[in-house]
Amino acid sequence: MALVRNWQLGRDMSYWYPEARPTRQFAAVFDINKCIACQTCTLACKTTWTSGRGQEYMLWNNVESKPYGFYPLAWDVRLLDMLGAQRWEGSRYAGRTLFEAAPAGERVLGWRPDDLDYAHPNVGEDDCFGRIDRGAALSLPHAAWFFYLARICNHCTYPACLASCPRGSIYKRPEDGIVLVDQGRCRGYRECVKACPYKKVFFNPSTGTSEKCIACYPKIEQGEQPQCFVNCIGKIRLAGFVSVPEKARPDNPIDYLVHVRKVALPLFPQFGLEPNVYYIPPVHVPLPYLEQLFGPAVKGAVETYRRAPEDADLAGLLALFGSSQQVMPRWKRLGDTVLGLSEDGRELVRVPLREPVYVRAALDSVRGVVRTNVP
Amino acid sequence: MRKILAALLAAAACGCGSRPAPPLPEVIAFPRAALPDGPKDPAWTPVPAHVASLLLQDLVEPRQLTATTAALAVQAVHDGSRLALRLSWADPTVDDLPGASRFVDACAVQFPTVVTPDLPAPQMGEAGRPVTITAWRASWQASVDGRPDDITALYPRAHPDHYPFAAPSLPAGSAAQQAMERRYAPARALGNVMEGPRMSAVEDLVADGPGTLRTAPQQFSRGEGRRTADGWAVQLVRPLPDGVGPGRRGAVAFAVWEGSHQEAGARKMRTGWIPLAIREGP
Numbered sequence: 001m002a003l004v005r006n007w008q009l010g011r012d013m014s015y016w017y018p019e020a021r022p023t024r025q026f027a028a029v030f031d032i033n034k035c036i037a038c039q040t041c042t043l044a045c046k047t048t049w050t051s052g053r054g055q056e057y058m059l060w061n062n063v064e065s066k067p068y069g070f071y072p073l074a075w076d077v078r079l080l081d082m083l084g085a086q087r088w089e090g091s092r093y094a095g096r097t098l099f100e101a102a103p104a105g106e107r108v109l110g111w112r113p114d115d116l117d118y119a120h121p122n123v124g125e126d127d128c129f130g131r132i133d134r135g136a137a138l139s140l141p142h143a144a145w146f147f148y149l150a151r152i153c154n155h156c157t158y159p160a161c162l163a164s165c166p167r168g169s170i171y172k173r174p175e176d177g178i179v180l181v182d183q184g185r186c187r188g189y190r191e192c193v194k195a196c197p198y199k200k201v202f203f204n205p206s207t208g209t210s211e212k213c214i215a216c217y218p219k220i221e222q223g224e225q226p227q228c229f230v231n232c233i234g235k236i237r238l239a240g241f242v243s244v245p246e247k248a249r250p251d252n253p254i255d256y257l258v259h260v261r262k263v264a265l266p267l268f269p270q271f272g273l274e275p276n277v278y279y280i281p282p283v284h285v286p287l288p289y290l291e292q293l294f295g296p297a298v299k300g301a302v303e304t305y306r307r308a309p310e311d312a313d314l315a316g317l318l319a320l321f322g323s324s325q326q327v328m329p330r331w332k333r334l335g336d337t338v339l340g341l342s343e344d345g346r347e348l349v350r351v352p353l354r355e356p357v358y359v360r361a362a363l364d365s366v367r368g369v370v371r372t373n374v375p
Numbered sequence: 376m377r378k379i380l381a382a383l384l385a386a387a388a389c390g391c392g393s394r395p396a397p398p399l400p401e402v403i404a405f406p407r408a409a410l411p412d413g414p415k416d417p418a419w420t421p422v423p424a425h426v427a428s429l430l431l432q433d434l435v436e437p438r439q440l441t442a443t444t445a446a447l448a449v450q451a452v453h454d455g456s457r458l459a460l461r462l463s464w465a466d467p468t469v470d471d472l473p474g475a476s477r478f479v480d481a482c483a484v485q486f487p488t489v490v491t492p493d494l495p496a497p498q499m500g501e502a503g504r505p506v507t508i509t510a511w512r513a514s515w516q517a518s519v520d521g522r523p524d525d526i527t528a529l530y531p532r533a534h535p536d537h538y539p540f541a542a543p544s545l546p547a548g549s550a551a552q553q554a555m556e557r558r559y560a561p562a563r564a565l566g567n568v569m570e571g572p573r574m575s576a577v578e579d580l581v582a583d584g585p586g587t588l589r590t591a592p593q594q595f596s597r598g599e600g601r602r603t604a605d606g607w608a609v610q611l612v613r614p615l616p617d618g619v620g621p622g623r624r625g626a627v628a629f630a631v632w633e634g635s636h637q638e639a640g641a642r643k644m645r646t647g648w649i650p651l652a653i654r655e656g657p
Contacts, residue, residue: 052559105438184565189640205473207562208569
């Protein structure tokens with residue numbers, strides 16, 4: 001075991017391999033507040049990558065309702081239960097990571113789902129926490145809550161799948177940090193399936209190997225965002241590259257949201273993998289639940305996000321989400337216009353800070369008919 | 376242990392009613408004009424067995440810390456150029472169908488590539504001192520025996536909507552259709568046939584340390600596994616190990632994976648090196 005720096009924990013931690021950060025790290029920000037669980041992302045991924053034999057139950061991308069939705073079943077609560085209660089001291093994690101809590105003979109604390117755990121990807125869909133008594137829907141804020149959590153592989157800085165593979169069949173690309181299973185080398189031991197806390201490595205019984213989200217690397221190599229990003233009709237996703245905090249650049253959109261404004265947070269940072277999909281937390285969910293998912297910084301993130309309408313830079317950057325198929329490594333705001341830029345400053349896309357709103361009169365006086373909202 | 380030995384010896388005797396020979400202290404390959412035709416060939420009945428106690432694989436991570444399969448009966452014969460081994464062990468569950476949490480029964484036999492008094496590490500050899508391995512899997516056997524590569528093997532009532540490579544526009548079995556089907560099975564497209572349609576129930580492998588296992592450049596072994604009254608019997612046939620001809624001595628090691636215990640890779644029951652004697656004879 002080596003001692004590595006995990007900035008999400010605010011401390012060093014034990015990992016199976018020494019720290020070896022890629023030249024740049026693929027990362028994403030998902031704005032949970034905008035997700036409507038239409039599953040277009042899920043289908044975009046499914047039809048692109050996992051429509052073969054043995055991939056029938058595989059969803060590299062899924063969207064589940066929290067708190068009662070899981071794919072696979074109980075993926076998070078089961079591991080949280082195994083890990084036991086842990087604590088943060090301010091922004092420093094004082095508990096044990098999955099690597100530090102590994103039992104004897106294992107590299108990672110983990111569990112392997114049963115076949116049937118994958119059988120109900122929509123379990124808990126739209127189930128809310130709290131009772132819906134008479135009239136509850138009329139009061140604000142709502143007493144009951146749920147939200148949609150869209151999930152892909154986190155392409156972690158310290159992947160548990162990679163650490164657990166005794167064959168070294170999983171690797172992290174030095175050029176972009178994307179984590180891949182070498183399909184020519186994997187022998188289907190499923191240590192990675194057991195170790196990944198997010199359960200984003202899947203066994204293919206037809207090929208006998210494990211497979212996972214590849215961050216659409218052929219698109220990333222062309223400077224384009226992955227399928228689940230560009231097909232998102234809610235425009236909740238932005239792909240890019242994240243720096244370590246010391247090298248954060250305000251003109252890097254991911255850095256700005258993660259490091260500068262601290263409005264986007266990793267999912268279950270306490271597991272210790274330094275995941276690289278960052279979530280803007282839902283603003284309507286009780287803090288204790290959010291803190292368990294996103295760590296102690298979640299209160300500040302929610303407050304910052306709530307102020308976005310008065311925050312031209314933050315609102316402007318959020319307007320770039322879903323505005324282009326291309327990865328925008330840089331950005332800037334010019335008054336009421338926001339630009340997505342290439343690495344060398346070339347303009348890729350230009351969007352207004354606020355979309356103009358046009359209101360048509362209800363009556364079409366020319367034709368003498370009442371307009372209706374139909375296509 | 377006595378019960379296990381009795382069961383293994385009974386298994387080794389093929390259930391043919393003959394009194395089994397007393398167990399051997401090492402693996403001895405007896406000369407035969409012709410090798411048996413499979414693990415259930417009565418020709419195995421009079422061949423004495425070596426009963427190897429199986430150890431936990433607790434040398435490298437991930438470790439096996441719970442004992443499962445206790446022992447393995449090994450019979451061996453040769454025809455002067457080829458070695459036939461019959462491995463039999465008790466296993467009440469048939470695990471031959473891979474799935475997300477379904478692992479398959481398997482066994483393997485390992486030889487040092489070069490026989491020297493100082494043998495390489497028994498757990499997959501070591502750097503610069505490789506071992507050769509012949510492995511058998513129950514799922515490969517099921518495929519060879521005709522089980523289709525289909526989701527309905529796992530879930531009989533499953534009904535996939537559509538596979539792109541099964542579109543009516545592609546004539547079934549055509550070169551274009553087969554090429555497209557391969558593209559949708561990435562491991563297979565790379566020649567890594569861990570499951571799915573297989574021509575052989577065994578694979579020849581080489582390794583020079585834990586985590587280095589790889590398919591051997593040449594495949595020369597044959598094998599067949601069948602259920603016995605209380606477990607598996609597997610016959611493996613391969614050339615005699617290099618430098619271990621009739622009248623010579625070598626070494627051999629074994630491993631068994633119990634699918635119902637989710638054993639795979641390093642999670643297995645194993646032996647250390649066991650002396651191997653190739654008897655001379657007509």
